[in-house]
Amino acid sequence: MVTAGRPEIAYGSPEYDDLIRPRVLEVLRTRPGFLVRLAAHRLIRGLFLPGDRWGIPAAEAPGHSFAAFRASTGGGPIAYVAAEPLAAVVKIVQRLWNPLLLAVALLSLWLHRRRWREHLPFLGVAAAFLAIAVLLHLEGRYLLPAVLVWTLLASGVRASAPGR
Numbered sequence: 001m002v003t004a005g006r007p008e009i010a011y012g013s014p015e016y017d018d019l020i021r022p023r024v025l026e027v028l029r030t031r032p033g034f035l036v037r038l039a040a041h042r043l044i045r046g047l048f049l050p051g052d053r054w055g056i057p058a059a060e061a062p063g064h065s066f067a068a069f070r071a072s073t074g075g076g077p078i079a080y081v082a083a084e085p086l087a088a089v090v091k092i093v094q095r096l097w098n099p100l101l102l103a104v105a106l107l108s109l110w111l112h113r114r115r116w117r118e119h120l121p122f123l124g125v126a127a128a129f130l131a132i133a134v135l136l137h138l139e140g141r142y143l144l145p146a147v148l149v150w151t152l153l154a155s156g157v158r159a160s161a162p163g164r
Helices: 014-030 032-048 066-073 077-083 085-111 113-136 140-154
Strands: none
Touching (some): 014 032, 066 077, 077 085
16 A cells, blocks of 8 residues: 555665655654554554464464364364364463463562562563564564563562572
């Protein structure tokens, strides 16, 4: 749609940026609420529903999706789990991993809240990636540096367990 009048312009090129920049700035000026909603939607989708491929063909082939199963058999979630157990397990883990990791990292931050200054460098890395990626285009794979930060923060929960 952006290059409909100029199909020779390549996506992501400097010419593409020059073409789209005035449109983006106009939207920012006239509809700031749209930008806030867009950023919130992308952040939630990127953190909780990233849909990244894990390289497991038996779970990621289009014919193994729940939608394909439902269309061909009319079966529900339980029938899908019975028919495609590997695909179902992989999809469940994919959906739960990032939210669980984020929750454990937040728990660690809460348990170590008195040492909040020590966490700032880690949080700065996550915030820097999120600030850029959310507004441009957010995919779970772009959050890898943030996920590594969450993993480090999540490791602090064990260290704060009673008796340690």
